[in-house]
Amino acid sequence: MFSEAHKSRSIDKGQGSRVSVSEGILFRRFSPDGEDSSQMSELVFDNAFLGEPFDAICPCKHWFSDVVLAPYIEHQPENIHVAVHQASGRLIGYLTGSTGGTRFEKLQYQMVRRQVVSLAASLTMPWTLFDQSSRQFAAHVIFKGESERPNHPQTGAHWHFQVDREFRDRGVGAQLLQRFVDDVVAAGFSLIWAEVSSYPKKPPGYFTDRGWSIYDAKPTGLFADHVDFPVETLCITKPISAFEISARAA
Numbered sequence: 610m611f612s613e614a615h616k617s618r619s620i621d622k623g624q625g626s627r628v629s630v631s632e633g634i635l636f637r638r639f640s641p642d643g644e645d646s647s648q649m650s651e652l653v654f655d656n657a658f659l660g661e662p663f664d665a666i667c668p669c670k671h672w673f674s675d676v677v678l679a680p681y682i683e684h685q686p687e688n689i690h691v692a693v694h695q696a697s698g699r700l701i702g703y704l705t706g707s708t709g710g711t712r713f714e715k716l717q718y719q720m721v722r723r724q725v726v727s728l729a730a731s732l733t734m735p736w737t738l739f740d741q742s743s744r745q746f747a748a749h750v751i752f753k754g755e756s757e758r759p760n761h762p763q764t765g766a767h768w769h770f771q772v773d774r775e776f777r778d779r780g781v782g783a784q785l786l787q788r789f790v791d792d793v794v795a796a797g798f799s800l801i802w803a804e805v806s807s808y809p810k811k812p813p814g815y816f817t818d819r820g821w822s823i824y825d826a827k828p829t830g831l832f833a834d835h836v837d838f839p840v841e842t843l844c845i846t847k848p849i850s851a852f853e854i855s856a857r858a859a
């Protein structure tokens with residue numbers, strides 16, 4: 610967490626332009642000019658293998674970031690928050706959230722399914738265009754993707770977030786989450802949830818110690834050929850009442 614001395618300054622210029630600054634990190638809403646989305650694509654791909662670059666699993670950066678990000682960029686852009694390192698201008702964290710409930714989830718499912726179909730079609734390409742590990746990844750997504758997803762609450766808002774490894778464990782993720790919680794309060798939801806990976810470094814107790822409840826858990830074999838420990842996907846939840854509500858959202 611940031612120390613008292615470095616607590617964030619908030620400047621409220623209305624819903625679209627609220628920014629805050631902490632220790633040289635600017636927090637603001639997503640800008641649809643293309644630059645944020647391209648840096649978000651890099652970041653998610655760099656983090657997606659349990660916090661490490663995903664290319665060991667599949668060098669399919671464009672496909673992967675499209676699957677993960679496009680539904681939010683197209684349908685929930687107002688619920689995306691970014692963290693920018695002011696000195697370099699580099700995007701070092703983002704949160705994609707949804708207050709769109711099951712309606713958004715249906716759209717997301719359709720978009721992801723279209724992408725999975727295109728991936729299945731690409732499996733018919735020559736081996737040289739799609740290497741062995743990518744084929745394994747694609748087959749896993751196609752045949753196991755849905756069954757390895759934990760159940761989640763039918764109400765509530767959900768989110769995903771990513772922070773560049775050089776900036777982790779300093780409260781950047783918590784600040785992004787707090788900004789989204791303010792949106793969730795304004796949208797009238799009382800619960801938030803997320804799907805997260807659990808493995809020996811982040812066992813279920815890591816989350817319960819931080820006040821999260823585990824709604825459901827499913828083992829995943831997505832990384833089985835690359836790590837020698839079990840990985841589970843957890844659906845974690847927290848009531849909004851457990852968060853401090855910022856004055857601007859109250």
Ligand SMILES: CC(C)(COP(=O)(O)OP(=O)(O)OC[C@H]1O[C@@H](n2cnc3c(N)ncnc32)[C@H](O)[C@@H]1OP(=O)(O)O)[C@@H](O)C(=O)NCCC(=O)NCCS
Pocket residue numbers: 610656659660661768769770771772773776777778779780781782783784786803804805806819
């Ligand atoms: C997870 C991640 C985004 C957290 O950001 P961070 O800046 O390193 O972490 P912070 O110091 O701000 O603390 C994280 C806060 O988010 C909460 N949290 C929710 N989900 C979390 C998760 N998957 N991992 C860690 N913290 C998580 C923690 O409880 C903590 O809040 P608290 O201090 O109120 O308990 C970052 O470490 C990261 O990108 N890791 C690799 C990729 C990843 O696991 N992404 C999450 C997928 S949803």
